[in-house]
Amino acid sequence: MRAILEAARERPGGETRVSVDARSFPEAVAETEAAGRVPVIAEVKPTSPTTEGVREDDPVELAREMVAGGATALSVLTEPEHFGGSAESLRQIREAVDVPVLRKDFIMNEDQLDVVESDLVLLIARFVGDDLPDLVEAARDRGFQPLVEVHTREELTAALAAGADIVGINNRDLGKLEVDLGTFEELAPEAPDDVLLVAESGVKTVEEARRMREAGADALLVGTAIMDGDVRQNTETLTQ
Numbered sequence: 001m002r003a004i005l006e007a008a009r010e011r012p013g014g015e016t017r018v019s020v021d022a023r024s025f026p027e028a029v030a031e032t033e034a035a036g037r038v039p040v041i042a043e044v045k046p047t048s049p050t051t052e053g054v055r056e057d058d059p060v061e062l063a064r065e066m067v068a069g070g071a072t073a074l075s076v077l078t079e080p081e082h083f084g085g086s087a088e089s090l091r092q093i094r095e096a097v098d099v100p101v102l103r104k105d106f107i108m109n110e111d112q113l114d115v116v117e118s119d120l121v122l123l124i125a126r127f128v129g130d131d132l133p134d135l136v137e138a139a140r141d142r143g144f145q146p147l148v149e150v151h152t153r154e155e156l157t158a159a160l161a162a163g164a165d166i167v168g169i170n171n172r173d174l175g176k177l178e179v180d181l182g183t184f185e186e187l188a189p190e191a192p193d194d195v196l197l198v199a200e201s202g203v204k205t206v207e208e209a210r211r212m213r214e215a216g217a218d219a220l221l222v223g224t225a226i227m228d229g230d231v232r233q234n235t236e237t238l239t240q
């Protein structure tokens with residue numbers, strides 16, 4: 001994790017401030033619910049420190065297939081060194097689909113928000129620490145919907161104090177890289193009802209998707225299980 005964070009701190013920001021006309025994620029979730037399906041954010045994740053190999057397929061084609069499979073939104077890794085992502089992939093994907101797109105990266109400072117437009121942007125409470133309130137505000141000022149990621153009760157408290165209204169509870173401990181779906185089950189009851197809760201990481205099966213929904217997940221963020229094989233079929237299975 002240290003190498004990922006060191007690289008993130010070094011990565012340059014954008015030169016001009018972005019202004020986004022964002023596609024509403026809460027509305028997309030409500031539409032999926034109304035259609036009787038499970039809201040899933042499908043992740044375009046070419047590789048990761050916990051995945052073997054690299055998926056070399058065209059990211060835009062993968063994204064189109066995920067949307068065809070019923071994805072409510074997409075998450076696109078833009079971290080280049082450890083996840084095989086790029087800002088350019090995200091730009092092309094957002095142009096090619098009409099669902100909200102989350103920029104998944106390790107954003108450490110305000111300038112890094114200006115690298116590329118997206119509808120949602122990930123802010124990881126564990127890594128931004130006391131800068132979280134300012135980054136939430138800076139993201140909203142640019143038109144982004146911030147998705148604040150937490151893994152502990154303290155981080156959830158910090159996210160709520162920073163005004164987060166879309167919170168991702170990550171089942172993956174980014175210190176140990178271990179996954180435990182019990183993390184979402186433990187923290188979800190602590191969040192107020194008006195916060196949109198996303199269960200992140202480790203969901204592989206329909207049963208696990210149901211487990212997260214029963215624990216209060218408004219949406220699920222799924223990477224590995226969708227990227228492994230036929231992404232359209234995998235998305236269809238998890239959104240049913």
Ligand SMILES: O=C(O)c1ccccc1NCC(=O)[C@H](O)[C@H](O)COP(=O)(O)O
Binds near residue numbers: 043050170172177201
């Ligand atoms: O996925 C990893 O290996 C990883 C390693 C180090 C830091 C972050 C990492 N993942 C970020 C994520 O949050 C996941 O990509 C996302 O939640 C999807 O998880 P999964 O469905 O388990 O692929």
